[in-house]
Amino acid sequence: xxxxxxxxxxxxxxxxxxxxxxxxxxxxxxxxxxxxxxxxxxxxxxxxxxxxxxxxxxxxxxxxxxxxxxxxxxxxxxxxxxxxxxxxxxxxxxxxxxxxxxxxxxxxxxxxxxxxxxxxxxxxxxxxxxxxxxxx
Numbered sequence: 001x002x003x004x005x006x007x008x009x010x011x012x013x014x015x016x017x018x019x020x021x022x023x024x025x026x027x028x029x030x031x032x033x034x035x036x037x038x039x040x041x042x043x044x045x046x047x048x049x050x051x052x053x054x055x056x057x058x059x060x061x062x063x064x065x066x067x068x069x070x071x072x073x074x075x076x077x078x079x080x081x082x083x084x085x086x087x088x089x090x091x092x093x094x095x096x097x098x099x100x101x102x103x104x105x106x107x108x109x110x111x112x113x114x115x116x117x118x119x120x121x122x123x124x125x126x127x128x129x130x131x132x133x134x135x136x
Contacts, residue, residue: 007127010090010120015063017114022060024083025071031056038067043109066109087129090121 025031036056045051049062059067072080077097084092096118099111113119121129 004124007124008122010122010125012114012116013090013119013121013126014115015065016126017112017119018060018063018068020084020087020089021068021072021075021080021114022056024075024079028075028079030071030074033057038070041066041109045110065115069109069112072112072114084119087132088125089129090119090125093118093120 022031026033033056037053038055038059040051040053043066045066047062047064049058050064050066054062054064054067056067058064077094081092081094084090084094094113096113098108099105099113099115099117101118102111102116104116105111111117
């Protein structure tokens with residue numbers, strides 16, 4: 001069946017990781033949506049929507065990579081690893097924390113283990129995580 005062939009291979013999750021990082025940050029008190037503004041570094045990004053101080057809701061809506069890079073760093077490696085294992089989230093591999101395996105980009109503000117790097121998940125696995133729900 002063609003659908004199962006497409007649903008099984010693990011791939012980089014890129015922007016969908018903002019769902020997981022948001023969940024963890026909210027659960028751990030790293031962010032409170034109404035007070036979660038992060039300050040823009042003044043580095044000009046290709047996406048004009050990212051070139052400003054930005055809050056959680058807008059960062060989520062415009063998929064502001066630098067915002068979620070900061071949030072992920074604030075959560076920290078040990079907590080991310082523990083939470084991914086609890087969620088049984090793909091290969092749970094955050095070994096390339098900095099995202100150096102990403103050959104499309106070398107800007108740390110725009111890279112990480114979730115963007116063309118070590119963390120991989122299949123569409124089927126991602127659906128299963130959603131089906132199980134985030135409450136544990």
